[in-house]
Amino acid sequence: MTQSLTIARPDDWHLHLRDGAMLEAVLPETARHFARAIIMPNLVPPVVRGDQAAAYRDRILAALPEDMSFEPLMTLYLTEDTDPEDVAAAHASGLVKAVKLYPAGATTNSASGVTNFNKVKPVLAKMAEIGLPLCTHGEVTHNHVDIFDREAVFIDEVLDPIRRENPDLKVVMEHITTSTAADYVKSNDKNLGATITTHHLIINRNHILVGGIKPHYYCLPVAKREEHRIALRAAATSSDTRFFLGTDSAPHVDAAKETGCGCAGCFTATNTMALLAHVFEEDGALDKLEGFASLNGPAFYGLPVNSDTLTLTKSDTATQFPDKIHGGDGPVTVFDPGFPVYWDVT
Ligand SMILES: NC(=O)N[C@@H](CC(=O)O)C(=O)O
Numbered sequence: 262m263t264q265s266l267t268i269a270r271p272d273d274w275h276l277h278l279r280d281g282a283m284l285e286a287v288l289p290e291t292a293r294h295f296a297r298a299i300i301m302p303n304l305v306p307p308v309v310r311g312d313q314a315a316a317y318r319d320r321i322l323a324a325l326p327e328d329m330s331f332e333p334l335m336t337l338y339l340t341e342d343t344d345p346e347d348v349a350a351a352h353a354s355g356l357v358k359a360v361k362l363y364p365a366g367a368t369t370n371s372a373s374g375v376t377n378f379n380k381v382k383p384v385l386a387k388m389a390e391i392g393l394p395l396c397t398h399g400e401v402t403h404n405h406v407d408i409f410d411r412e413a414v415f416i417d418e419v420l421d422p423i424r425r426e427n428p429d430l431k432v433v434m435e436h437i438t439t440s441t442a443a444d445y446v447k448s449n450d451k452n453l454g455a456t457i458t459t460h461h462l463i464i465n466r467n468h469i470l471v472g473g474i475k476p477h478y479y480c481l482p483v484a485k486r487e488e489h490r491i492a493l494r495a496a497a498t499s500s501d502t503r504f505f506l507g508t509d510s511a512p513h514v515d516a517a518k519e520t521g522c523g524c525a526g527c528f529t530a531t532n533t534m535a536l537l538a539h540v541f542e543e544d545g546a547l548d549k550l551e552g553f554a555s556l557n558g559p560a561f562y563g564l565p566v567n568s569d570t571l572t573l574t575k576s577d578t579a580t581q582f583p584d585k586i587h588g589g590d591g592p593v594t595v596f597d598p599g600f601p602v603y604w605d606v607t
């Protein structure tokens with residue numbers, strides 16, 4: 262039995278491409294399926310100013326294989342010194358599609374992020390005025406807040422105050438991991454959306470910790486209890502246009518994951534669309550996949566839907582995905598869902 266599904270070509274609204282040899286290794290994995298992606302700015306050093314974003318965009322396009330088409334949608338990394346006028350100019354030129362807020366210390370390469378939220382008020386006000394979205398890594402970093410509670414506390418202590426002060430600011434809650442976050446999105450009908458990753462639709466915290474520690478399932482925000490995974494699935498497959506795909510595909514070489522202090526991030530670019538077809542079919546929602554992966558994101562960002570298409574096919578034999586890709590400085594493990602998948606992109 263062969264089954265197939267054709268959807269408008271998808272976009273990835275949260276992606277890490279890195280730089281140099283890693284960029285060359287991972288870019289084709291995304292460009293093979295996705296037309297566009299919101300490119301995360303957490304390089305070392307971070308992409309803070311418009312000129313840095315323009316240079317990074319050029320490096321991405323230079324790394325793109327000639328037979329592939331892909332449009333990087335650039336972002337700026339918000340710091341306490343970010344100049345509102347630089348942000349406005351980068352937006353006016355069409356270069357930058359969002360600004361990314363990392364609470365300082367929350368995740369990979371976030372040391373230059375924000376500690377004192379009062380210092381970024383002028384930038385946020387400017388963004389609200391010009392209609393430039395804010396993407397958030399939504400976790401507080403205080404030692405006294407349990408890592409499993411950091412997303413919920415961020416909503417109360419940081420996000421909601423920012424949104425009350427700037428009702429016109431468009432906000433994307435990136436890579437949400439809790440029913441609390443999904444409910445917060447649903448209870449606000451203006452200027453708020455959320456991305457959901459592929460891996461958070463598949464794993465809960467047991468996958469990381471039961472039967473030995475599994476570093477390739479460790480990402481931030483860390484996967485939560487099963488009830489939260491189920492809530493994320495319900496949101497993704499609900500046809501609520503406020504939820505859309507942001508894979509957060511975040512490559513790290515195996516040596517940096519399989520070590521005494523391993524990096525956070527799951528690399529899912531290679532098999533994301535096949536895994537999503539599996540997940541949506543399992544939930545009886547294959548007809549909702551196009552909205553989640555191809556329609557809702559462009560609508561939020563005010564961009565056209567891609568005019569080309571992507572076809573997924575289900576066959577009787579399990580699809581063989583590579584275990585690893587070669588990341589220049591070493592192998593990068595491809596996310597393993599832990600079950601056979603019969604879908605593939607054709
Ligand atoms: N998600 C992750 O676990 N890691 C991301 C950073 C991020 O998106 O928070 C990375 O850059 O490796």
Ligand SMILES: [Zn+2]
Nearest residue numbers: 368398481482
């Ligand atoms: Zn993040």
Ligand SMILES: [Zn+2]
Nearest residue numbers: 277301509511
């Ligand atoms: Zn990320």
